[in-house]
Amino acid sequence: MTGLSRLSINQETIKQWSLPELAEGCVKAGIDKVGLWRAPVQEYGIERTAQLLKDAGLTVTSLCRGGFFTALDPAERARALDDNRAAIDEAAALSTDTLVLVSGGLPPGSRDLHGARERIAEALAELGPYARERGVRLAIEPLHPMFASDRCVVSTLSQALDIAERFPAEQVGVVVDTYHIWWDDQAAAQIARAGAGGRIHSFQLADWITPLPAGVLVGRGQLGDGSVDFRAFREMVEAAGFDGPIEVEIFNEDLWARDGAEVLAEVAARYAEHAC
Numbered sequence: 001m002t003g004l005s006r007l008s009i010n011q012e013t014i015k016q017w018s019l020p021e022l023a024e025g026c027v028k029a030g031i032d033k034v035g036l037w038r039a040p041v042q043e044y045g046i047e048r049t050a051q052l053l054k055d056a057g058l059t060v061t062s063l064c065r066g067g068f069f070t071a072l073d074p075a076e077r078a079r080a081l082d083d084n085r086a087a088i089d090e091a092a093a094l095s096t097d098t099l100v101l102v103s104g105g106l107p108p109g110s111r112d113l114h115g116a117r118e119r120i121a122e123a124l125a126e127l128g129p130y131a132r133e134r135g136v137r138l139a140i141e142p143l144h145p146m147f148a149s150d151r152c153v154v155s156t157l158s159q160a161l162d163i164a165e166r167f168p169a170e171q172v173g174v175v176v177d178t179y180h181i182w183w184d185d186q187a188a189a190q191i192a193r194a195g196a197g198g199r200i201h202s203f204q205l206a207d208w209i210t211p212l213p214a215g216v217l218v219g220r221g222q223l224g225d226g227s228v229d230f231r232a233f234r235e236m237v238e239a240a241g242f243d244g245p246i247e248v249e250i251f252n253e254d255l256w257a258r259d260g261a262e263v264l265a266e267v268a269a270r271y272a273e274h275a276c
Contacts, residue, residue: 007271008033008061009264010204010249011040017260019044023056025264035062035204035247036094038087046093053094060096061245062202063087066138069123070104070116070153077119080104084127092134098201099131100139100175105150116153121163128171139201140164141175144183146216157181157190164199173199176237177249179206179220182228188236195240203237204247205230205275218251223270230275246275 009031011022019040026034034053041049041063053060066087071077084099091099103120110116124138131138140160143152154160157174164172174194181187194200207228209221223230234246248267255263 003276004031004268004272006033006244006246007031007268008035008059008245008247009267010035010062010064010247011037013248013250013255013267014260014263015251015256016258019049019052021260023052023058025261026058027056028261029264029268031264031268032057033059033061033245033247035064035249036060036096037064038090041090041094046090050094059245060094061247062098062100062139063091063094063096064100065102065141066099066127067101067152068104069120070107071119072107072110077123081123081126084123085130088127088131088134088136088138091136097135098137098139100141100202102141102143103152103154105148105153113148113153117159117163120154121166124163124167124172128167132168132171137170137201138172139175140172141177141202142180144180156184156186157194158186161190161194161197161199165197169198173197173201175202175204176200176233176242177202177204177206178228178230178233179204179208179249182208182233187233191233191236191240195237195242198241200237200240200242200244202247203234203242203244204249205233205271206248206250213253218253220250220252222250222252222255222266223248224274234275246271 207221207226
């Protein structure tokens with residue numbers, strides 16, 4: 001695939017658009033892939049969303065998010081498992097084979113990173129077979145270490161693979177997200193490791209820009225505005241055997257304040273310039 005044929009637009013990149021606007025805008029731009037988030041899809045309706053995208057000829061490349069497995073309280077852990085089963089069912093209904101997992105941070109008062117990661121593995125042992133029966137793969141996304149305390153104790157591809165490799169690749173793999181791993185000098189080796197095991201389930205792009213805003217979650221940069229060498233990462237994942245969609249996922253309030261069609265055109269242009 002060449003040009004924009006691999007490009008997928010994550011829903012959060014153009015958060016100001018409704019689902020119908022996203023579908024219409026992507027069709028007009030000649031983009032046939034989207035990544036979705038559960039909350040807006042649930043609000044619009046799972047079946048309505050599936051039909052909307054089918055009618056538009058759009059493929060769903062991923063659904064975000066499942067996860068948050070690290071609680072200590074048994075009741076809270078049971079609720080998390082139930083919610084993840086629902087997320088798997090939603091992914092299947094949307095005809096996507098990839099559910100992105102944000103694994104969860106440290107429970108309040110805990111400093112036990114190892115124990116938290118073991119609870120992630122315990123949850124995946126329960127959820128993996130359920131997902132496989134429904135044609136859905138679970139994709140562990142390592143998040144930058146600044147999120148380890150409250151959002152994700154899995155900070156590197158190495159840590160993600162150490163967990164994923166306990167399970168069959170068709171059940172559990174990883175997300176390669178440039179925003180979260182661009183800084184890691186082991187990223188190339190770990191991408192090769194993931195590819196050798198058939199575990200690259202999603203490849204996402206966003207740039208790293210500084211200074212970070214007060215709300216660091218919305219600090220992702222437009223492609224080309226920061227420190228990430230996107231072409232190098234694309235070449236790494238391709239050398240590892242990945243030839244799937246490339247999803248642009250940017251959380252940025254400045255982008256959300258602009259006209260959606262303008263943002264989409266800019267994303268496509270930046271993708272072509274910096275990643276192709």
